[in-house]
Amino acid sequence: MAALGLLGLIAVHVARLTSTAFESGPAAPAAEWVTVAKPFPAFSLSLPELADSNPGYAMRRNVAGGGRQDILSWGEMNGLSPHVMIEVYRPAGEAAGFDSAALEIAARLKNGGAATMKPAGMIDTKFGEMALVAFTMGPARQCLGFVRAYIDPQLQILGWHCVSGSAPPSRDLAACALDRLTLLAAGSEPKVRELFARAELKRTFCGQRSHLMTPLPKLGGHGPAKWEPVRR
Numbered sequence: 445m446a447a448l449g450l451l452g453l454i455a456v457h458v459a460r461l462t463s464t465a466f467e468s469g470p471a472a473p474a475a476e477w478v479t480v481a482k483p484f485p486a487f488s489l490s491l492p493e494l495a496d497s498n499p500g501y502a503m504r505r506n507v508a509g510g511g512r513q514d515i516l517s518w519g520e521m522n523g524l525s526p527h528v529m530i531e532v533y534r535p536a537g538e539a540a541g542f543d544s545a546a547l548e549i550a551a552r553l554k555n556g557g558a559a560t561m562k563p564a565g566m567i568d569t570k571f572g573e574m575a576l577v578a579f580t581m582g583p584a585r586q587c588l589g590f591v592r593a594y595i596d597p598q599l600q601i602l603g604w605h606c607v608s609g610s611a612p613p614s615r616d617l618a619a620c621a622l623d624r625l626t627l628l629a630a631g632s633e634p635k636v637r638e639l640f641a642r643a644e645l646k647r648t649f650c651g652q653r654s655h656l657m658t659p660l661p662k663l664g665g666h667g668p669a670k671w672e673p674v675r676r
Contacts, residue, residue, distance in 0.1 A: 476506065476507060476508070477504045477505065477506055477507065477513070478504065478505055478507060479502060479503070479504050480503045480504065480505060483501065483502070483503035483514075484629070485501050485503075485514070485628055485629075486503075486514050486532070486627065486628055486629050486630070486631075487514050487516065487532055487625060487626065487627060487628060488625075488626050488628050489516050489530065489621060489624050489625045489626070490624060491518060491528060491617075491620075491621055491624070493617060493620070494518050494519070494525075494526055494528065495525060495526075496518055496519055496525065498518075499516045499517060499518050500515075500516070500517045500518070501514075501515070501516055502514075502515045502517075503515070506535075506536065506538045508537065508538050509535065509536045509537030509538025509539065510536040510537055510538070511533065511534060511535040511536040511537075511538050511539060512533070512534045512536075513531055513532070513533045513534075514531065514532045515529065515530070515531045516529070516530045516531075517529040517530075521581060521585075521606060522581065522582075522585070524608050525608075526605070526606065526607050526613075526617075527604075527605070527606040527607075528603070528604070528605050528606075528617070528618075528621060529603050529604055530601070530602075530603035530621060530622070530625060531552075531600075531601070531602045531603060532599065532600075532601055532625075533599065533600045533601075533602065534597070534598065534599050534633070534636070535598055535600075542593040542600050544575075545563075545575035545576075545577050545589065545590075545591035546561045546563070546577050548591050548593075548600070548602055549561065549577050549579065549589040549591065549602065549604065552602070553579075553581075560579050560580045561577050561578070561579040561589075562577070562578045562579070563575070563576070563577060563578075564576035564577055564578040564588060567590060567615055567618060567619055568619070569592070569619055569622040569623065570622065570623055570643045570644070570646040570647045570648065571592050571601060571622060571643050572592060573592075574590045574591060574592040574601075574622070575590070575591050575592070576588060576589065576590055576615070577589040577590075577591070578612065581606060584608055584609065584610070585606055585607075585608055586606065586607055586608075586609065586610070586611065586612050586613060587604050587605065587606040587607075587613065588604060588605050588606075588612060588613040588615065588618060589602070589603070589604040590602070590603055590604070590618055590622070594639065596635065597633060597635035597636050597639060599636060599639065601622070601625070603618070603621070603622075605617055605618045605621075616650075616651070619650070619651070620650040620651070623647055623648055623649065623650050623651075624650070626640065626644070627640035
């Protein structure tokens with residue numbers, strides 16, 4: 445009887461340990477993306493129209509597949525001043541293709557902005573036509589997203605322009621930013637170099653088709669930039 449009682453106590457203890465293990469659930473998965481410290485920039489872009497003209501630069505690697513995201517950004521998404529973000533995504537083993545423009549934008553938002561997304565037509569850029577998506581980040585933050593994906597090389601250019609107030613962001617600034625996006629280094633990806641070289645041949649110099657045209661004012665709001673020739 446004593447032996448049976450001891451076996452019963454052991455069974456109860458094991459059951460409690462098993463129950464606790466199931467209640468705690470599996471270990472948290474590893475981060476899908478990691479940010480690379482002090483990355484060597486692969487892309488360059490100047491936006492003197494913005495009061496904060498120096499971009500932040502981040503590079504992230506996908507842990508599982510090895511894909512790379514290069515992200516240039518100005519201002520803060522939830523701030524008061526204009527905010528611009530452009531991401532160049534080169535997937536590897538983690539992705540076989542790209543989703544729609546709205547889904548790609550939504551995947552990068554951290555709050556309810558995706559719920560207010562609406563198609564906003566197309567915009568012509570040196571990379572070809574890009575799909576536009578309008579969305580809001582709260583009642584007083586209007587954003588315009590843009591996306592263009594390629595199959596060969598597998599690459600996606602994605603971004604947005606956000607401003608405060610009720611008026612929509614200027615499409616001209618988004619088009620101008622894409623017009624100035626240039627490649628600094630492609631590593632061992634000759635097709636990426638070729639893509640940007642071909643795009644450069646279609647550059648419009650922010651609609652003026654001349655290197656003698658340059659923007660004058662810096663934008664503290666969301667109005668379109670004004671242009672005039674530089675007198676040398």
